[in-house]
Amino acid sequence: MGIIFEAQGKRRKAKGGRCLVPARYVGGKPQRGFTLLELTVVLFVVVLGFSVIGLNLSSGSDTTEIKAAARDMVSALRYARGQALMTHQETTVALDLGNNSYRVSGRDKLYQIPKGIDVTVVTAQTELTGEGTANIRFFADGSSTGGRITLERGQTSWKIDINWLTGQIELENE
Numbered sequence: 577m578g579i580i581f582e583a584q585g586k587r588r589k590a591k592g593g594r595c596l597v598p599a600r601y602v603g604g605k606p607q608r609g610f611t612l613l614e615l616t617v618v619l620f621v622v623v624l625g626f627s628v629i630g631l632n633l634s635s636g637s638d639t640t641e642i643k644a645a646a647r648d649m650v651s652a653l654r655y656a657r658g659q660a661l662m663t664h665q666e667t668t669v670a671l672d673l674g675n676n677s678y679r680v681s682g683r684d685k686l687y688q689i690p691k692g693i694d695v696t697v698v699t700a701q702t703e704l705t706g707e708g709t710a711n712i713r714f715f716a717d718g719s720s721t722g723g724r725i726t727l728e729r730g731q732t733s734w735k736i737d738i739n740w741l742t743g744q745i746e747l748e749n750e
Contacts, residue, residue, distance in 0.1 A: 638692075639732050643749075645689050646727050646734035649678065650747045652687060653712065653736070656680050657743045660714035667714045671697055671725070674708035692729055699723035718743045726750075 653669055659682065660667040671678045673696075676689040689695060700721040703711040713721045722740025726733060733750040 638729055641690050642693055642727055642729045642732050642734060645693055646736060646747055648687065649689075649725065649727070650736055650745055652678065652680050653738065653745045656712075657714045657718060657720065657745070660716055660743075661718050664716040666716065668711045669714075670705075671695065671710050671712070672708065673697065673710070689727070694728045696726045696728075697723060698725075712738055714743055 656667040656669050659665075659680075666681075668681045669678055670681070676691065676693065676695060678687050678689070679685070680687075697710040697712075699710050699712055700723070703713060703721050703723075705711060710723075711721070712723055712725075720738050720740055720743040723738050725736040725738075727736075728734075735748050735750050737746045737748070738744075739746075
């Protein structure tokens with residue numbers, strides 16, 4: 577025995593235990609399509625999505641550039657710590673604040689920090705090698721000389737903390 581359903585005066589019988597009642601009837605015939613309300617909601621969601629994307633793209637390459645520079649520097653510091661642990665030899669990251677660049681010992685590549693980004697370094701007195709140059713040194717046990725590197729441009733600032741005891745490197749936005 578099947579279940580009988582009624583939709584706007586039209587009786588339908590369920591087949592195989594499933595309800596087969598169409599969602600809308602106009603003049604006794606099922607209508608397909610979307611309501612104006614459904615179309616308006618979808619259009620609103622699409623416009624909202626594009627506006628968010630537009631704001632992210634127009635938020636400025638300055639913020640993106642300083643964030644990328646900070647992440648690159650963190651990557652170089654973590655690489656240097658890893659090398660010190662693997663080779664059981666001291667590894668340094670030498671920062672040249674006059675040229676806005678840095679170099680990892682044992683590598684030939686010179687990493688440039690984009691112009692307009694101000695870099696300040698706080699490290700051990702013994703790691704200040706000259707006018708505008710400083711080192712962050714990692715030891716074979718993973719520890720380091722420690723310190724803080726700050727990258728600033730305008731109102732945006734990123735801080736890189738290097739723990740002297742563990743050598744752990746943390747990046748945070750100020």
